[in-house]
Amino acid sequence: MDRALVLKIVSALALFGAWEIAGRIPVSYSFPTFVESMAALWTMSVNGTLWAAYGETLQPLVVGVAISAFLGIGVGLWAGLSKVFDWLFSPIFIVMQAAPLAALIPLLVLAYGIGLTSKVLVVCIMAMPVIVLNTASAVRNTPENLKEMGKAYLASDPAILLKIVIPAASPVIFAGLRLGVSAGFIGAILAELKITPTGVGDIITFSRSIADYPSMYAAIFSIILLAVLFLNLLEKTESILFKGNQRGYVSD
Amino acid sequence: MAMSQTKSDVVELTGGLESAVSTRNISKNYGDVEALRDLSLEFPKGQLTSLLGPSGCGKTTLLKIIAGLLEPTSGEVEVNGQMVTGPGKDRAFVFQDFALLPWASVIRNVAFGLEMRGVAKSEREDIAKRYVDQVGLSGFENAYPHELSGGMRQRVGLARALSVDAEVLLMDEPFSAVDEQTRRKFQEDLLALVENENKTFIFVTHSIEEAVYVSDQIAILLPRPSRVHEIIRPSINRQNGADSIRRDPEYLDIVDAIWASLRSYVE
Amino acid sequence: MTLFGYRLPGMSSLLIWGLLWEIVGQADLTFFIPPLSEVIGTLFQVIQTAAFQKALYETAYAFIAGVLCATCIGIPVGILMGKSRLLDELLLPWVNVFLSAPLTALVPVLMVLFGFGMKSIIITTTLFGIWIIILNARAGVKQINRSLVEMAHSFGAKPWDAFTKIYFWAALPEILGGVRIGVIRAVKGVIIGQLLISIVGFGALFELYSANFLMGHFWAVLIVLFALAFTISEFLAYLERRVAYYAAKR
Numbered sequence: 001m002d003r004a005l006v007l008k009i010v011s012a013l014a015l016f017g018a019w020e021i022a023g024r025i026p027v028s029y030s031f032p033t034f035v036e037s038m039a040a041l042w043t044m045s046v047n048g049t050l051w052a053a054y055g056e057t058l059q060p061l062v063v064g065v066a067i068s069a070f071l072g073i074g075v076g077l078w079a080g081l082s083k084v085f086d087w088l089f090s091p092i093f094i095v096m097q098a099a100p101l102a103a104l105i106p107l108l109v110l111a112y113g114i115g116l117t118s119k120v121l122v123v124c125i126m127a128m129p130v131i132v133l134n135t136a137s138a139v140r141n142t143p144e145n146l147k148e149m150g151k152a153y154l155a156s157d158p159a160i161l162l163k164i165v166i167p168a169a170s171p172v173i174f175a176g177l178r179l180g181v182s183a184g185f186i187g188a189i190l191a192e193l194k195i196t197p198t199g200v201g202d203i204i205t206f207s208r209s210i211a212d213y214p215s216m217y218a219a220i221f222s223i224i225l226l227a228v229l230f231l232n233l234l235e236k237t238e239s240i241l242f243k244g245n246q247r248g249y250v251s252d
Numbered sequence: 253m254a255m256s257q258t259k260s261d262v263v264e265l266t267g268g269l270e271s272a273v274s275t276r277n278i279s280k281n282y283g284d285v286e287a288l289r290d291l292s293l294e295f296p297k298g299q300l301t302s303l304l305g306p307s308g309c310g311k312t313t314l315l316k317i318i319a320g321l322l323e324p325t326s327g328e329v330e331v332n333g334q335m336v337t338g339p340g341k342d343r344a345f346v347f348q349d350f351a352l353l354p355w356a357s358v359i360r361n362v363a364f365g366l367e368m369r370g371v372a373k374s375e376r377e378d379i380a381k382r383y384v385d386q387v388g389l390s391g392f393e394n395a396y397p398h399e400l401s402g403g404m405r406q407r408v409g410l411a412r413a414l415s416v417d418a419e420v421l422l423m424d425e426p427f428s429a430v431d432e433q434t435r436r437k438f439q440e441d442l443l444a445l446v447e448n449e450n451k452t453f454i455f456v457t458h459s460i461e462e463a464v465y466v467s468d469q470i471a472i473l474l475p476r477p478s479r480v481h482e483i484i485r486p487s488i489n490r491q492n493g494a495d496s497i498r499r500d501p502e503y504l505d506i507v508d509a510i511w512a513s514l515r516s517y518v519e
Numbered sequence: 520m521t522l523f524g525y526r527l528p529g530m531s532s533l534l535i536w537g538l539l540w541e542i543v544g545q546a547d548l549t550f551f552i553p554p555l556s557e558v559i560g561t562l563f564q565v566i567q568t569a570a571f572q573k574a575l576y577e578t579a580y581a582f583i584a585g586v587l588c589a590t591c592i593g594i595p596v597g598i599l600m601g602k603s604r605l606l607d608e609l610l611l612p613w614v615n616v617f618l619s620a621p622l623t624a625l626v627p628v629l630m631v632l633f634g635f636g637m638k639s640i641i642i643t644t645t646l647f648g649i650w651i652i653i654l655n656a657r658a659g660v661k662q663i664n665r666s667l668v669e670m671a672h673s674f675g676a677k678p679w680d681a682f683t684k685i686y687f688w689a690a691l692p693e694i695l696g697g698v699r700i701g702v703i704r705a706v707k708g709v710i711i712g713q714l715l716i717s718i719v720g721f722g723a724l725f726e727l728y729s730a731n732f733l734m735g736h737f738w739a740v741l742i743v744l745f746a747l748a749f750t751i752s753e754f755l756a757y758l759e760r761r762v763a764y765y766a767a768k769r
Contacts, residue, residue, distance in 0.1 A: 007608040015613065030631040091530040098703055098752055099745040100710035103721070106729045107737065111551055149351035152319055152339050153365040153416070163367075167355045178619060185621035186711075193623065193715060204627050213631065220628060224620040231619050242355050 032214040037221060040214035049203065050222065057199030060116055061188040064123025065181055072128045072180060073173060076135020080169070081161075090136060096129040102190055114196040119188065126187035127180035134176025138169030167242060174238040178231055185227050272297035272420055272452035273318060278327035280313055287313045288324070289477045295420075297332075299468035300446045300453035304460065304510070306517050310478035311456045312424055318454065319345050319422050331420060341369070344418035348425040350405045352397045359384060359393040361408050365416040383411040403434035420452045427462070435462075440494040442466050460510050464488070464503055472510065474517055482513070553735045562739035570724065571740070578720035581637060582709045585644025589701055593649040594694060597656025601690075607657070618650040622708070626715045640712035640719070647708025648701035655697020659690030692762050699755035706748040 016034045023033030032040075044050040079086040105122055112118035142165045150160045166173075192201020200219050207216035273295040280288040288310045295301045303311035316322040318329055320339040329336040331343060339345075344365065352361050359380050360367075366376035384393055387407040397405055406426060413421055427435045443466055446453055457463050463470050464486055474481045488502050497503055537555055544554030565571050600607045600614075626643055633639045663686055671681040713722025721744055728737040 003608070007605075008612050011609040011612060014609075028632050087527060087529075088532045088535070091533045092536065094530070095533070095745065095749075098706075098749050099741070100707045100748065102707060102711045102714060103725045103741055103744070105714070106725065107551065110729060111549075145347060145349055145351045146353065148321055149345070149347060150368070152321055152345040152347075153368045153412075154339055154341065155368040159368060164353065167353065170355070182619040182621065186623045189621045189623045190711060190715075193627065204624070208627055208631060216627060216631070220624045223624045224616065227620045228616050 030211070030213050032217055036214040037217040040212075041218035041222060044203070044215065044218060050200075050219075053198075053200045053203050053219075054222075054226075055199075057188060057192060057201065060119030060123055060191070061184060063116075064120045064188070065127060065184045067120070068124050068127035068131055068180055068184060069177060071124075072131030072176075073135050075128075076132040076173070076176075077139055077161075077166075079132065079136035080139025080165075086136060086140075090133070093129040093132045096125065097133060101125050102187075105187075105191060105194060109191075109195045119191045119196075122187040122191045123184040127184035130183060131173075131176045131180040134179070135169065135173050138172035138176075139165055142168045170238070170242045174234065178234055181231065181234065182227060185223075189223060269296035269299065271295060272332055273454065274330040275314065275318060276328050276330070278314065278317060278324045278329070280310070280317065280322065281325045286477060288317075289479065290327070291473075291478060291480060292327075293471055293480055295452060295454055296469060297452050298450055300442075300455055300466055301469040301471060302463040302467040303454065303456045303473055304463040304470050305458065305473035305481075306475060306514065307458065309473040309475040311473050313478075314473075315422050315424055315454060315456050318420075319343055321345070341416070342418050343420045343422055344413035344416050346406075346409050346413045346421065346423040346426045348428060350397070350402075350409045350429070352405055352408055354397050357394045357396055358389060358400070358408050361397070362411045362415055365412055369416065380411070380415055383415045384408075386414070387411045401434075402430045403438070406430055406438070414449075418451070420454065423453065423455045425456050425458065428458070439465050443490060443494060460507050460514070461498075464506050464510070465497055470510075472514070474514075484510070550732075551734055553738065557735050558738045558742065561735040562742060565736055565739050566743065574720045574724045574740075577637075578709055578713070578722075581640045581644055581712070581720065582705060584641045585709060586648060586702055586705050588641070588645040589648035589652055589705060590698055592645075593652030593697075593701065594656045597653040597694075597697070598660050598686075598690070600653065601657040601660025611657075614650050614653050617646075618654065622646055623711055623715070626712065630716050635716055637719070639716045640709060643712035643716065644705045644708040647711075648705035651704060652694075652697045652701040655693045655700070656690065659693030659697075660686065662693070663689045688762075692759060692765075695755060695759045695762065699752055699759065702751055702755060703748060706744075706751075710744070 019037075020034040023031055023036065026033075041050070075089065079090055104125065108118045108121050108125075112121060146164050146168060147160060150164045155163065189201055192199050193205060197205060200223055203219040204216050207213070207219065271294045275294075276292045278288050278291045279286070291310070291314065293314075303314060305311050313322065317324050318331070318336065320336050320343065331340070334340075334342070353364065356364070359377055362384055363371075363376040363380035366379060371379070381393065384390060387410055389404060389407055389411070392400065392404065397408070400408070406429070410426070413423075427438045430438070439462060442453075442455075446466070446468075455463075455466065467486060470484045470486065472481045472484070473479065484506060486502065486506050488497060488500050488506075490497055540552065540555040543549075544552050544557065596610070600610055622643075625646065626639075629639045629642050629646075633642060667685055667689060668681075671685050676684070709720070710722060713720045714725070718726055721740060724740050725737065728734075728740065
């Protein structure tokens with residue numbers, strides 16, 4: 001096993017070990033041990049509550065992320081290619097990026113109720129700005145010499161877009177997707193914790209209210225685990241689709 | 253001296269050879285800046301012509317105009333009887349900074365020109381493979397640019413330009429971004445290429461030795477205003493092997509003469 | 520972009536969007552979007568109320584405390600990670616995890632451990648901002664040109680001198696970049712903290728206004744908050760630009 005993997009495992013064990021110890025001291029009556037939390041996690045998986053909860057949580061997340069990705073990349077491409085479009089629409093996304101959009105959640109719920117729509121909207125407003133801005137920036141910064149080379153070898157404009165601009169922009173686009181997805185996750189969880197008692201957010205709030213701390217921590221652990229797994233999946237996808245992206249950008 | 257030419261001048265100047273590329277009265281302005289002013293030049297078929305000059309003399313600009321990547325403010329370019337309105341199948345370009353797609357393998361990069369011309373995948377990969385072998389990169393077909401040295405990357409660029417089988421090969425300081433030893437090897441290889449391929453080469457360089465070494469004709473350009481200062485046709489004996497060229501008295505004389513006349517123009 | 524030959528400033532399309540807002544509001548298309556003019560009028564009113572100033576104070580307190588913690592802990596940790604391979608390999612996976620994890624999920628844990636008060640909010644703010652600060656500080660240190668290090672060595676610079684006179688400045692552009700992004704995240708953190716933990720500060724105001732359907736007030740406060748966040752971010756960007764002149768050439 002290579003050194004990096006060993007150290008990752010060691011640091012994971014260290015963290016979980018510290019968690020276990022902290023739980024045994026105990027740091028606080030509401031701080032369960034690592035083992036207790038994992039046991040609760042196991043219980044919830046086995047009796048199906050965890051899966052049912054994720055079924056509910058993942059719906060708006062997946063839909064919202066999918067919409068944000070397609071729409072976001074599309075808008076970003078357009079903004080990167082057209083100066084007019086960029087001037088008109090980028091400021092909106094820059095504002096959205098910097099503003100604490102979480103404040104809008106209660107408003108969205110007021111407007112669209114507590115169903116799937118408002119949750120999807122929450123995910124979208126959190127995820128889209130960074131995807132759009134990253135895509136636009138990457139497209140705008142395509143290395144000129146590559147576009148010139150395309151022209152010299154008789155590439156049509158659509159060919160230049162598809163075979164040069166987009167692959168060249170893909171690392172930054174994927175970085176934007178990763179950031180967007182994690183922002184979307186935040187939105188989904190926030191919506192659940194704050195507004196509607198459904199899915200995993202509900203497990204958290206409910207467990208807390210009945211002082212079932214192991215379950216609460218278990219649920220939180222599972223969310224973080226899921227987020228990390230999904231983002232790693234995204235990275236893997238990028239490396240498969242764009243094999244040369246590992247250490248690319250060395251044309252000079 | 254002004255170089256506006258008539259057909260008879262041209263024939264005389266190019267030693268009775270046919271012109272593959274004719275540039276006539278080319279001017280190029282960028283706003284107030286005059287990059288080229290009323291420049292005319294002929295490039296004989298099947299030979300290598302260098303554009304030599306200090307920076308700012310417009311040689312790369314002229315090359316890109318011939319390639320169709322830039323539009324002249326006025327003047328015209330004719331390649332083998334056709335007017336140039338943009339990039340075309342008759343011209344291929346080799347870039348100074350290689351301009352390889354970093355995310356594509358060597359074979360895909362070499363086949364890129366063919367891909368843009370709509371050649372089917374298996375066919376173009378076969379053709380590309382031939383040229384990969386020809387430039388000495390056999391075995392590296394599936395490598396990526398970042399895994400290659402500078403010299404190897406430029407070979408990919410060269411293979412790409414050769415694979416589209418254009419009549420005119422345009423090279424923009426192709427060897428300036430590689431180390432000295434590789435550069436010398438490339439110059440030797442270029443001589444062999446010019447011998448074996450029936451193409452017209454237009455070669456931009458700022459190195460006097462390089463120009464004299466490889467060229468059949470050298471057009472010396474000077475800046476401010478950009479003009480053709482002189483045209484030299486070295487008659488160096490290149491048959492005795494590449495190594496002897498640099499000791500050939502004619503080679504040494506021409507290099508000295510050019511340096512003497514260019515000295516005063518170096519910033 | 521240019522219009523009739525005049526270069527239009529970057530964010531000027533916001534004027535058009537502002538106009539659109541006004542029109543939509545005046546047309547009374549939806550209850551949730553009052554005319555921009557009304558919002559601006561309310562803005563000036565609201566700023567002067569005691570409730571707003573209290574909220575501002577509470578939020579600013581939590582925000583500044585959070586940002587200070589995030590930078591004072593984050594920058595040294597990042598620097599240490601950049602310098603020590605062992606530490607880097609141990610900590611980096613976790614930093615990456617928490618950078619992309621939905622930190623919101625951790626807030627209930629904080630509430631349970633630290634109560635429903637200011638402490639939790641400050642910790643939330645810190646958590647939101649710290650990870651990117653760590654990563655950027657680390658990146659800044661890692662990209663310091665080896666030649667600079669060797670140069671310092673060859674001139675016999677003492678470690679403290681080398682740090683303050685060379686490494687700090689060499690890494691500064693990245694560090695500032697990280698702080699800027701961290702600050703934006705911290706703003707989100709403080710608001711999310713207020714929405715979830717204890718309803719104080721701006722979180723309280725947002726709750727109050729939306730519950731009472733005071734849309735004009737709601738948007739006014741949102742605009743103020745955004746303006747504050749934007750100003751801070753631009754100030755940091757300005758600082759970044761001040762050091763940018765050497766950033767590209769290190």
